[in-house]
Amino acid sequence: MAEYQLWNASDYGYHSCVQPTHKYQAPRAWERxxxxxxxxxxxxxxxxxxxxxxxxxxxxxxxxxxxxxxxxxxxxxxxxxxxxxxxxxxxxxxxxxxxxxxxxxxxxxxxxxxxxxxxxxxxxxxxxxxxxxxxxxxxxxxxxxxxxxxxxxxxxxxxxxxxxxxxxxxFSSPIEDLGKKLVERLRSNGPYIALHLRYEKDMLSFTGCTYGLNEAETEELRIMRENTNHWKIKNINSTEKRNEGSCPLTPKEVGIFLRALGYPPSTWIYIAAGDIYGGETYLADLRFRFPNLVFKDILATREELHTFGGHATQAAALDYIISVESDIFVPSYAGNMARAVEGHRRFLGHRKTISPDRKKLVALFDMIDKGDLKEGPNLTTIISLMHKFRQGAPRKRYGSLPGSKGRNRLRTEESFYENPFPECICRHKKSVQNI
Missing domain, CATH: 3.40.50.11340 (Rossmann fold)
Incomplete structure (x- = not known):
């Protein structure tokens, strides 16, 4: 695949539009x-x-x-x-x-x-x-x-x-200023991918996704789920969850996925996440395919990060800035961060966001594990075609899932903040392109 196609989103002929209509009135100073x-x-x-x-x-x-x-x-x-x-x-x-x-x-x-x-x-x-x-x-x-x-x-x-x-x-000035510095440092190496790698202890425990983990790790996550009161579902079949595409991709799976899309081993990848469960043990396969993996603590100095110590929300804001400004954003799981970043990137001109089709990918990964499919040109063709229309192109927000009723119908609608089209995204008048 040509390098331009790898890194650049198309000019779809849309722009953000947030100005009020002529019917909008100034607020009153209500004492409520x-x-x-x-x-x-x-x-x-x-x-x-x-x-x-x-x-x-x-x-x-x-x-x-x-x-x-x-x-x-x-x-x-x-x-x-x-x-x-x-x-x-x-x-x-x-x-x-x-x-x-x-x-x-x-x-x-x-x-x-x-x-x-x-x-x-x-x-x-x-x-x-x-x-x-x-x-x-x-x-x-x-x-x-x-x-x-x-x-x-x-x-x-x-x-x-x-x-x-x-x-x-x-964001506050300290967060904005450091975020911009870190983006500049990443860009000095060329274009970069921001990978929201949700392979963290809380997410794996919450989802019950234990594929590839050993027995001790699986038990640790089960106990954490049992002891977290506000997590309603306690007994989860990990295999079923994975097969239906409801589990975060593992670091190894992400590595296979990105190489199959055509990104070279020299690609710089920023990991927008907290501590990866299992640390380097589970990062090794991803690092083998992409040696230029960086986290906040590698990109920033200890002095720069000192202010954010013990403030995970402020540190997450740095990840957010770096993700929104990245050349490519890839979420390994469709959580709050992934939805918010995708919506922001759509608002800013449909910057390229690649959303893995986890359900279909899992079937391919299992074929690779069994030896029925190999990494190479054939896999590249399959995965590239599979994700041709999953790269953040303009589309209207999805409504509720077919068959859903009552309040569940509203729950299944696509989040407004994941895709503020059509209300906040308009078409250029001179554009002749179609969605």
Whole structure:
């Protein structure tokens, strides 16, 4: 495959569009307040915060800067201002929603409604919830993630979500500055791949994916899953999960995949992830195929990373920046980070994102293990054709899965933040290309 085709996305003739319509009105200074605790890891919090910006707009409320989750798996004590540029966030959205750093002093002890808003809710739902203002001046929201529907919202609300996420919710200066430095260091070696390698202890335990692990490791992950209260599923058939494509690719499988796509061994690959389970034992096969593997602690100095020690969410923000700016982004699993980065790259001009078809790939990997298929030109042809249309080209967001009913129908829709097309992505008027 020609080098240009390997590294460059096509010019599809689309651009981001987030300006309000002519019907959009300036916000009013309502003396009603939403306080929020944003739950989850970095990307759950980011998208949840943007949902709350939109909810505040719908409910005609003032949003108080959200408190971040300090009780998640990462136990990170970072505040909003540690991770995000707080003044920029407030200033950028002043034409949409009034945002305050804290609740007015005279309201700190006032009774407030504690409301668990329903998941994937419509604008109409929040218009109904505005009736709470008749009894309360302050509403507290304990969870922020997935509070808004993916589809069927007014275009101005959808565009507000995009303005909030892609323009207003900028990372703090220390994170932005170091992120840009690390991108420059990677680029000095040529184009690079950002690989979101979700081969981490928590993910393998949560999914129950133990393919290739020894008995002691498999048991360690089972015990971790048993002892994590909020993980509902305890007994998992690892083989079934893998065969249905529901497991993260192993480092070895990723190596086979990228070589089959035509990327040469000299390719620089940035691993956007935490500690890889099993360490070098399981990284060895990937490193054999691609010796130029780098992590944050290799790319940055110890002094540069010192500030981020013990703050996994801030470190994840560095991974996010490097992933969004990469020439190629490859997620080994479709988690929150993968969805958020793909959506951002689509918004920025459909930068090349290669999404492995894990279900079909597993069948090929098993054939290789059995000796029925070898790495080489034949495998390259199969995998390249398999992924011809899985590289981030423009397409409208997927709706719910066929046959899904009730709230599960909404749950199965593609995330708005994974693909903000068509509301926040428009076609150039002079473009004659078709999707």
């Amino acid at each position: 307040y939403l306080t929020v605790r944003s739950n989850g890891g970095l990307n759950q919090m980011r998208t949840g915060i943007c949902d709350m910006v939109a909810v505040a707009r719908i409910m005609n409320a003032t949003l108080v800067i959200p408190q971040l989750d300090k009780r998640s798996f990462w136990q990170d004590s970072s505040t909003f201002a540690d991770i995000f540029d707080e003044p920029h966030f407030i200033q950028s959205l002043k034409g949409d929603v009034r945002i305050l750093q804290q609740l007015p002093k005279d309201l700190e002890s006032t009774p407030r409604a504690r409301k668990h808003f329903t998941s994937w809710a419509s604008a109409g739902y929040y218009e109904d919830m505005a009736l709470l203002w008749k009894e309360y001046q302050v509403i507290h929201v304990p969870k922020s993630d997935s509070r808004l529907a993916n589809n069927d919202l007014p275009v101005d609300i959808q565009r507000l979500r995009c303005r909030a996420l892609y323009h207003a919710l900028r």
